[in-house]
Amino acid sequence: MLPRRAPSGLAPARPGCLARLVVALIVSVAPAAAWADTAELHVHFNPRIPYAFRDGDHIGGLVAGPIGAALEAARIPFVWEETPFSRQMALLKGNQRQDCMIGMFRKPEREKFGRFSEPVFRDSPQILLVRVEDAAAFNRYPSIRDAMQKGTFRLLVKETYSYGPAFDQMLAERTGPTVRAYEENDQMLRMLVESMADAMIIAPEEASALIKSRGLSVERFAYIKYPDTPQGELRHLFCSMQVPQATIDRFNRALTSKPR
Known part of the structure; x- marks a missing residue:
């Protein structure tokens, strides 16, 4: 019986060539596989x-x-x-x-x-953002803990939001009036401006950017920071x-x- 020939123009594949072809295919698809x-x-x-x-x-x-x-x-x-x-x-x-x-x-x-x-x-360490005309009233508190626990001001906080372990604990212990909101911070700033609350907890870099984005003057606000304010989260x-x-x-x- 005569041996079978490869089709005209094609040489039979040798084992070494086939192995190199398989390796080349693996390498060529590796970047796509990573995704x-x-x-x-x-x-x-x-x-x-x-x-x-x-x-x-x-x-x-x-x-x-x-x-x-x-x-x-x-x-x-x-x-x-x-x-x-x-x-x-x-x-x-x-x-x-x-x-x-x-x-x-x-x-x-x-x-x-x-x-x-x-x-x-x-x-950065969080501050109490307040209207500038109310800033002097916060001088009566020697610390952020004292302000949070004993303050009679209306504190605006976002519902279901975490302000970090230290502030969350102080909020849990707070007995003063707390205004809870589901709105985002831009709407919470509006509530502060319209005297629906007296203070809100916020990082200073966010406060500055938020005030600017709303077309407001930073001079309308005061950033209250106490010596015992926790490190930023x-x-x-x-x-x-x-x-x-x-x-x-x-x-x-x-x-x-x-x-x-």
Whole structure:
């Protein structure tokens, strides 16, 4: 019986050539696989100057900027989604897909249903933002703890929001009047201007940017800071348990700056 010939113009493949071809194919698809093995993250944000804001098609800010850069550097596919804060928290607790929130404070109760990245930003120490004509009334308090516990001023706070462990504890112990709001900080500033409350807790960099964005004069406000004001809080990327720890680790390695 005559041996079978290869079709005209084609030489039979030799084992060594076939092995090199397989290796070449593996190498050529490796970059694509690095993206394909990670599901797309749904990264939620609120427009909140100076931490996160839209600039055309770009999402930037003190927190959103470093997070977006690290996700891209780590080759983790993601999409920005503008979502109210309470909805974001509900999505993470629901744990139905790979959802993440940006700029979150780390709290033990949150670690029960989500994963935190390493820090991406540290706030300046928070202040009490008040109308300038009311500033003198806050001189009667020697400390932030005294002001929070004994103050009779109407303190405006965001419902379901964490101001960090120290302030959260002081709020829990507070006996003075507290005005609770579900609105974002720009609307809370309006409430302060319209005398619906007397003070709000906020980082000074956010207060300055917020006042400017609303077209208001900073001279209309006073920044009240006491000697015992806690250190500014660290902000993190916070993701549902659907996001593998390996993805969080890749993100952490890609961060170019890690505040402490």
